[in-house]
Amino acid sequence: MQHEDLMATARLALACLDLTSLNDGQDVRGGQADIEALCARADGPHGHAAAVCVWPRLAGLARSLLQPTIRVAAVANFPDGSSDIQRAVRDTAEIAAAGAQEVDVVMPYCDLAAAPALLAAVRRECAGLTLKVILETGEIANDALIAQAARIALDAGADFLKTSTGKRPVSATPAAARLLLQAIAGDAVARSHVGFKPAGGIRTVADAAVYIALTAELLGPGAVGPARFRIGASGLLDDIEAVLGGADDAALTRGMSSDMGSDMSSGMSSGMSSGTSSGTSSGTGGGTSSGTGTGSGTSTY
Numbered sequence: 001m002q003h004e005d006l007m008a009t010a011r012l013a014l015a016c017l018d019l020t021s022l023n024d025g026q027d028v029r030g031g032q033a034d035i036e037a038l039c040a041r042a043d044g045p046h047g048h049a050a051a052v053c054v055w056p057r058l059a060g061l062a063r064s065l066l067q068p069t070i071r072v073a074a075v076a077n078f079p080d081g082s083s084d085i086q087r088a089v090r091d092t093a094e095i096a097a098a099g100a101q102e103v104d105v106v107m108p109y110c111d112l113a114a115a116p117a118l119l120a121a122v123r124r125e126c127a128g129l130t131l132k133v134i135l136e137t138g139e140i141a142n143d144a145l146i147a148q149a150a151r152i153a154l155d156a157g158a159d160f161l162k163t164s165t166g167k168r169p170v171s172a173t174p175a176a177a178r179l180l181l182q183a184i185a186g187d188a189v190a191r192s193h194v195g196f197k198p199a200g201g202i203r204t205v206a207d208a209a210v211y212i213a214l215t216a217e218l219l220g221p222g223a224v225g226p227a228r229f230r231i232g233a234s235g236l237l238d239d240i241e242a243v244l245g246g247a248d249d250a251a252l253t254r255g256m257s258s259d260m261g262s263d264m265s266s267g268m269s270s271g272m273s274s275g276t277s278s279g280t281s282s283g284t285g286g287g288t289s290s291g292t293g294t295g296s297g298t299s300t301y
Contacts, residue, residue: 006205010243013208014046016225017240018073018197018232020053020166020301027055027078039065041237046244049237050226051102056091059098073102073132076122079167081106081136083114085121092125102130106165109136112149119156132160132197132230135180138170143179150183154190162197166232166301171200174210181218191219199232200300204239234301 001009021038023031035058042049043066051071054062059074066072076091077084088105095103103126108114123131133153140146150161161180164171177198184194196219198211208231216224223229 001206001209005209006243009209009212010205010240011047012212012224013205013231013236014048014240014244015050016229016231017049017237018051018053018199018230019049019237020232020234021058022053022055022075022078022166022299022301027057031055031058032061035061036065038062039070042070043067044237044241046241050230053102053104053232056094056098059095059100063099071102071130072098072100073104073130074098074100075165076103076105077108077118078104078106078134079165081109081134081165083108083111083118085118088118089121089125092122096126096129100129102132104132104134104162106134106136107149107153109140109149112145112152115149115152116156119153119158123157130159131157132162133158134162134165134199136165136168137163137176137180138168138173141170146176146179147183150180154183154187154194158194160195160197160228160230162199162230162232164198164200164232164300166200166234167299168200169300171300172198172202172211174214177211177214178218181214185218193228195223195228195230197230197232202231202233203235205236205243208233208236232301234299 019038019042021034023034035054038052039062042052048070051073052062052066053073053075056074056076059072063072074095076095077088092103092105103122105122108118119133135146135149135153137146140149153161161184163176163180181196184190184196196215202208211231212224215229
């Protein structure tokens, strides 16, 4: 990637970042110091992330620490995606009461028959807020079922389709991203406003560029901005800041997976040029994560 492209991609990735802290155990106790540090990093020397993403019980603290232009998201039915509607609604109500603007809910991906009712209840509870539906595509691992899950989420009124919790062995992949983007693009209503969020395993600016290019290709360059594109990742903010601070480009792009590299070539320049201009001014979305996943599995954030 050329230096100028790398810098533009880094600026866009920062503007679209869901800066995340979902550490083990902090859904029930502690975590205040981590949230204070997270919120401080969300408004850094190179600009601010679009949002922070936290546990519901910490959403109010995050909201109190941030300027209004940085949004607060919190997770519901997380990370396991149970079929318990009361639990999902309870999480959502707590998020809304805390003053957060966004709900990232895990759909019951192991029981898709239960998903429509659960998502409908969550959508009612968070009316007026941004709803991101997490499909956990790495666990579904079947193209037809991923497409079915995406259809269910869109029918329930999702504002974003999100790949993963970042807590399972397989998180965002270009193949899964393409399926979700195709579902949005193929819906006559959704294609004009529904967004996309890859999450987990996105550690470098070059990795982020893959998903920027895919979104530009399938939804159009105008969709590549924080209003319709977010990134959930752990080490990504470190790499963004290193790039924007002038660190060596070659070191920063190492580690990009071969499947990502093969998907990046199409649509790269158009996605960055349009997304940088339209995305950085919109003011929503952002994300690294600190810590490991709650529940089973190692965090890939």
